[in-house]
Amino acid sequence: MKKYLVILLVLFIAIYLLPKSIPIILGLLTAIIFEPLILHLQNRWKLKRLLSVIIVFILFLSVTGFLGYLVLARLIEQFLYFSSNLPFLLAKLNVLFTIYMNQWEVFSATVPRDVIESIEGSFHSLEDSILNATSNLTQSILVFITTIPQLLIEILVYLIAFFLFSLDLRKLKIQVLSFFSDETRDKFLLMYHQLNRAGIGFLKAQLLFSVLTFILAYSGLLLLDVEYAVLLSIVIVFVDILPVLGTGSVLVPYAIYCFITNQQDTGIGLLILFLVITVVRRVIEPKVYSTNMGISPIASLISMYLGFQVLGFLGLILGPVVVIIYDTLKKAGILKFQFKI
Structure with a gap:
């Protein structure tokens, strides 16, 4: 006890x-x-x-x-x-x-007042959301600037x-x-080597995805002659790493801005670039995960799909992780699940 x-x-x-x-x-x-x-x-x-x-x-x-x-x-x-x-x-x-x-x-003079008020209310809500987002972004930048000394200390400690x-x-x-005892030590070493291999493989996969996303984004933005191509590409890579956001959170709003400012060709190009990055990522993800993390392509595909259905974008990462942990525990003899008909 x-x-x-x-x-x-x-x-x-x-x-x-x-x-x-x-x-x-x-x-x-x-x-x-x-x-x-x-x-x-x-x-x-x-x-x-x-x-x-x-x-x-x-x-x-x-x-x-x-x-x-x-x-x-x-x-x-x-x-x-x-x-x-x-x-x-x-x-x-x-x-x-x-x-x-x-x-x-001019348009509102020919439309019923109730419809006008509803549409104007939606515009006001959108305006408030944009103002709040801008204010939050400014505050976040200020907070980040104030935390730079602490960040430098943490980098030094790291x-x-x-x-x-x-x-x-x-x-x-x-x-x-x-x-540990001898038996537990063997199981621990097996789990350590398996998870270590999977962890390093996961980092390699994420690095490969980040490099690929940057190359695709930077090449596409250069072809579209977009200003701040490097800045936008780095932002796209950063938000793509985050499980909830993704490349669409940068490219889609920028495309909408281009449509508003009469840059239809650039806006269409940005949407095409978003689709290209998304499709390429989804096509190669199962193969890359299976190669670097030691699970079969079909297991990687199924775990990513089910993870996405249950947890959204976060499930694309957690799905393969659950499969790896299960496979590691099974090989170590901690899970002894057997089923025969």
């Missing part, structure tokens, strides 16, 4: 501290991901672990720093350009709004955790395994 109370107490503390330990957890996951590379350097070049860790850590900082600099430099450049043009865009929208209002006054975990990962693994 005492043992179970201790386990419950440890779980309660872990659940309480989990949201406050995100940088440390990410550092541990990064160390696990790069562990094969560290071992390869040790075995291939007969290097000490400290030197191997330093090499991998410097490479990680160099690559991420260089890519981050390129992306941020381009992003800031286009953001400043967009900010400088924002007054002209708002003035253009104001002129169009005045034209549409004049047309509306990098330190990554380095320290990389140094002591093998010792930590031995210490964790010492708490």
Whole structure:
């Protein structure tokens, strides 16, 4: 009884501290991901672990720093350009709004008053929604700016955790395994290797999807001669990672804006680009997940479809995860479900 109370107490503390330990957890996951590379350097070049860790850590900082600099430099450049043009865009929208209002006054003279009030009420609701969204966006930007110092501290903690975990990962693994019996240790190692493979495969799949989405979005926006192509492509990739949003939350509103501003060709092109990205993603997702996460294409397809039906876009990710966990528990002998007719 005492043992179970201790386990419950440890779980309660872990659940309480989990949201406050995100940088440390990410550092541990990064160390696990790069562990094969560290071992390869040790075995291939007969290097000490400290030197191997330093090499991998410097490479990680160099690559991420260089890519981050390129992306941020381009992003800031286009953001400043967009900010400088924002007054002209708002003035253009104001002129169009005045034209549409004049047309509306002519049209409303021939329509019953009840219908006019209903339509005007819908427009006012839409206007309030746009104002609220703009206000929320501004507040979010201000909040993000105020959290930059905290973000820098968390990045520093993440990098330190990554380095320290990389140094002591093998010792930590031995210490964790010492708490298990031989039978439980074998099951734990099997589950660890399966989930580790699936987790790394999932990250590879998401990276591939992000790169593919960026290439498709950037190429399409360049063909359409859209301004801020890099900025929009990065925003599309970011929202595409989020389970609820997706590329349509950027391309569709932008297409509507183009239709309002008499840029019908660009608006149609943006809708076609949205369909192309969506179709390509849905076609290759089952194959990519099955290749990188170790489940069959049919299991990946079914789990993604059912997950989408039950949980929406979030189910596209959680569906394959449930299948992987079930398959791992079954191989470890924890689930012994057998059915014969």
